[in-house]
Amino acid sequence: MSLWLFYAFGAVAVIGALGMVLNVRNAVASALCLVATMVALGGVHVLLEAYFVGALQVLVYAGAIVVLFVFVVMLLNLRRDGFPPARARLGRVTAAAVVGAALAGLVGLALTLPETAVPGATAALPEGFGGYRRVGAALFTDYLLAFEATSLLLLSAMVGAVVLAKRRGGDA
Amino acid sequence: MTVVVLKTLFILFVVLGAFLPLITWIERKQSALMQDRVGANRADILGITVLGLLHPAADVLKLLAKEDVVPKGASRALHLLAPALSLVPAITVLAVLPFGSTYRFGDFELSLVVADIDWGILFVFAMGALSTYGAIVAGWASNNNWSLLGSMRASSQMISYAVTMGLAAVGLFMVYGSLQLPEMAAYQDDTFRVLGFVERFGWVPALPAWLDWVRLPAWGVFLQPVGFVLFLTCILAENKRPPFDAPEGESELVAGYHLEYSGMRFGLFYTAEFLEVPVIGMLVTTLFLGGWSIPYLSQEAFIGGVAPVLGVGFATGLCLLVHVAAFFAKTLAMVWLLMALRWTLPRFRYDQVMDLCWKTILPLSLLNIAVTAVVLLWLEAP
């Protein structure tokens, strides 16, 4: 059951991702495809027993970050998206080919490896694995310094974004 | 499995089948009352009007019969998708709201919540965040400047208030020690001594015995009064309810993001907005107004008191019915409050909405968290 749900969510995620990259007409439609991918990945996280992270995935990525993208697209009113194939270059095609080949290699490698090739599998998970209590406890004890550092990062990013996007010197 | 299906059907039937039409009727009648007019009373079947209760049915028939227009230059697929995007999250939230406690009939345990998940409130917030897309996509896909302005207002307002809504409720989570909605509701099925904290100061040896009777229900609204006001404000703004409905302010933006919608597709936006009213009511009831609990009468006391007369099975059944009735009565009271607010307060200007969020509610909710943390530590210190 959970395996089939995983395949379903994975298929939605991949289709959404492809839709985002290949949709060349409409940036908002791209963003919606990305939302589908994010929500599907939230489902995959829950299937992998990462309940807290799965909820945050939907809440932060789909609910805030992509809304920000869409907001900027609307703010700048980017109705037309330039993707003329005439200006496509050999470099891009080569890049796509290299990425595709590397991807095929990686996926083939991952799927042909026996399950025992990845060491350290645990059969039984601890009680409450992936819940907000255990993740929170880890975050506020072992990784407290990293947590505090992220607050600095967010502050600097916030100041930076305001400085960058603000209109300067009343040029309206 | 069948139990889950039954619970889903019950909640869908009650909320979508009974609450929604009732709420459109309450909205009309209350606005009429507050504006000193009669209100909807004309729709009739063979001359029978039943106080205007037939109007919801007439609305649906009218909307279904109308032409469905997609404006020229609009992106058709997105235009079709947007109403569903705004309706689905509101329905999904119903899955995690507990409309009753857990009851034991012999070996069978019945928990009156469809999906009892550990991180229930996060699910509610996540769905609330996703409901932004309905407004955004509608405005973008309509190819209309009023709609675009409306959806820009909607998106910035909704992500701003989603932040403060979460922060306003954090104090409550600290008090309850849980993110699980049924657990939160069960916590409130209790009372606390209003002056109990005085004993912690140390200079009062013991309170007189009669003060033990000065008790309040352990509801969120009494434990976190500031949090209640902030949360209610935020959830109103997050759902674009009046007085925070600048995204569809008809005096400036005609109708905002759903300007270019007609027929039943407009009806779906309308349904989503009216569905959000009982969902807000249920969420606030669960978080702050004790959920299904009856004040001063806990579940054990109720069953223990009635069981000698009716037997345990019937007592539990009666308790279940009373709890569900209490939950929906509280929800209706919240719905009435939202309607009264709607017809009392004028609309905020858009910059005032954003100022209120970032300059007033955000600092206040952070202060609330800090004070709650200090008080909790002080109360729990040995």
Added chain:
Amino acid sequence: MIPIAHVIALSAVLFAIGALGVLVRRNLVVMLMSIELMLNAANLAFIGFARHHGDETGHVFVLMVIVVAAAEVAVGLGILIALFRNRASVDVEDASLLKW
């Protein structure tokens, strides 16, 4: 029980699609979205291994990545708006003055 290899394969596919988006698209908005997709693919790998080893450290790392992604989007979109003000375009090839 979901095999770890399948999780990693999904993660690899998503990462490759994200990389493809950065390489072939010239719209800066979509390029930033593709970067988000790559970060998400990495998150998925973290979650998969956390499940595999029964250790929540991966979850903590994902939280950190989400914070970094939020910061990156804020700054990235700030740059994008500044660029649009100066060039009236979000095409990366219109911002090639530093290229030689």
